[in-house]
Amino acid sequence: MEKTITVLPGDGIGPEVTEAAVKVLETIAKRYNHTFKLQFALIGGAAIDACENPLPEETISLCSDSDAILLGAVGGPKWDQNPSHLRPEKGLLAIRKHFGLYANIRPVKAIPALLESSPLKKEIAENVDMVIVRELTGGLYFAEPRKKTEDYALDTLVYTRPEIERIVDTAFQLARSRRGKLASVDKANVLDSSKLWREIVEEKKQGYPDVEVEHMLVDSTAMKLITKPGAFDVIVTENMFGDILSDEASVITGSLGMLPSASTRGDGFGLYEPVHGSAPDIAGQNKANPAACILSAAMMLREAFQMETEAAAIEEAVFSVLNDGYFTGDLQTKGRRVLSTSDWTDKVLDELDSEFVSE
Numbered sequence: 585m586e587k588t589i590t591v592l593p594g595d596g597i598g599p600e601v602t603e604a605a606v607k608v609l610e611t612i613a614k615r616y617n618h619t620f621k622l623q624f625a626l627i628g629g630a631a632i633d634a635c636e637n638p639l640p641e642e643t644i645s646l647c648s649d650s651d652a653i654l655l656g657a658v659g660g661p662k663w664d665q666n667p668s669h670l671r672p673e674k675g676l677l678a679i680r681k682h683f684g685l686y687a688n689i690r691p692v693k694a695i696p697a698l699l700e701s702s703p704l705k706k707e708i709a710e711n712v713d714m715v716i717v718r719e720l721t722g723g724l725y726f727a728e729p730r731k732k733t734e735d736y737a738l739d740t741l742v743y744t745r746p747e748i749e750r751i752v753d754t755a756f757q758l759a760r761s762r763r764g765k766l767a768s769v770d771k772a773n774v775l776d777s778s779k780l781w782r783e784i785v786e787e788k789k790q791g792y793p794d795v796e797v798e799h800m801l802v803d804s805t806a807m808k809l810i811t812k813p814g815a816f817d818v819i820v821t822e823n824m825f826g827d828i829l830s831d832e833a834s835v836i837t838g839s840l841g842m843l844p845s846a847s848t849r850g851d852g853f854g855l856y857e858p859v860h861g862s863a864p865d866i867a868g869q870n871k872a873n874p875a876a877c878i879l880s881a882a883m884m885l886r887e888a889f890q891m892e893t894e895a896a897a898i899e900e901a902v903f904s905v906l907n908d909g910y911f912t913g914d915l916q917t918k919g920r921r922v923l924s925t926s927d928w929t930d931k932v933l934d935e936l937d938s939e940f941v942s943e
């Protein structure tokens with residue numbers, strides 16, 4: 585198959601982790617006789633530095649002409665004091681909005697080789713297998729009006745019925761294809777937007793009698809994610825709650841550096857992006873864990889290109905390198921072999937080669 589992929593390295597560890605994912609994609613292309621046309625473009629701080637725009641027109645046009653987009657991360661202290669239209673994060677929000685990528689799918693699954701890396705007890709973390717479905721183009725992140733003066737600031741939280749209906753449908757369909765359990769997370773004891781959210785979930789559930797639905801408040805959900813994470817199957821929630829809960833859930837897997845995601849609009853096209861950020865504290869040191877970006881590339885192959893075998897090969901290679909006892913620094917526990925980003929990636933590439941030879 586021939587596919588065009590736009591790669592947006594971004595800032596901080598973004599270029600390091602996308603470089604790793606690109607090597608994996610090149611290996612897959614060779615092994616499975618695909619042509620991946622990779623085109624690189626600027627986003628975030630790198631784009632602000634180059635052309636004073638966190639999402640340049642040229643980036644949008646390259647992305648429009650591609651079959652999928654792979655992102656590293658954006659942001660960093662260099663741009664933290666910029667006015668809000670010149671912040672790297674603005675570029676990421678704008679690309680999600682531009683392409684209508686309303687559904688952010690964030691799988692969180694315990695990895696046996698990493699149970700010791702989680703601060704949770706093994707018996708709590710070991711059965712975790714959930715997906716957080718985060719609404720991505722609405723809510724506090726986008727609604728107008730917003731305003732800031734020296735002594736007054738305003739953000740507006742708006743959700744419309746169609747925005748809620750489509751993300752709730754996405755989550756019901758996903759739950760139906762998994763263990764049939766949906767937790768809808770809101771703050772309906774306080775917020776009107778959450779009351780509407782809850783009403784719509786109640787209406788929608790009539791169409792999915794095979795899915796068991798529970799409404800949960802976001803504060804106690806944060807607690808239950810740590811005390812009983814194995815109880816969750818699919819979680820659906822609004823933009824900001826989903827942002828916060830997914831970083832919390834990453835701890836269960838051992839590191840934020842392990843979590844991939846897909847930002848989609850229901851047709852496969854999407855932005856495939858790690859959950860983590862640009863990690864300024866370790867950027868440029870060849871220390872970052874590239875697994876989240878590599879696993880995001882695997883999600884891209886599966887969701888955007890229907891390449892199930894290739895996606896599974898990548899996941900298997902990542903898990904077997906971890907099983908063999910090779911880790912990046914974020915997963916360090918006593919006695920483990922810690923590798924750099926590039927050396928760890930080489931292990932994954934070797935593993936892909938050996939999987940292929942043994943087929």
Ligand code: NAD
Pocket residue numbers: 597601656657658659660661673676840841842857858859860861862863864865866871872873874876914
């Ligand atoms: P962060 O996710 O960048 O880092 C949080 C902690 O996790 C840091 O200690 C970091 O070293 C560690 N970490 C994250 N990813 C890692 C990886 N792959 N390997 C090893 N360790 C990893 O969050 P932050 O520090 O709150 O934010 C830093 C910047 O990133 C900010 O500018 C923020 O806006 C931006 N950000 C961007 C995205 C994105 O581009 N999708 C996501 C989150 C944050």
Ligand code: IPM
Pocket residue numbers: 659673676677827859861
């Ligand atoms: C994420 C990030 C972004 C978000 C920021 C960088 C805008 O935290 O992808 O989780 O909040 O959506």
Ligand code: MN
Pocket residue numbers: 827828831859
């Ligand atoms: Mn986040």
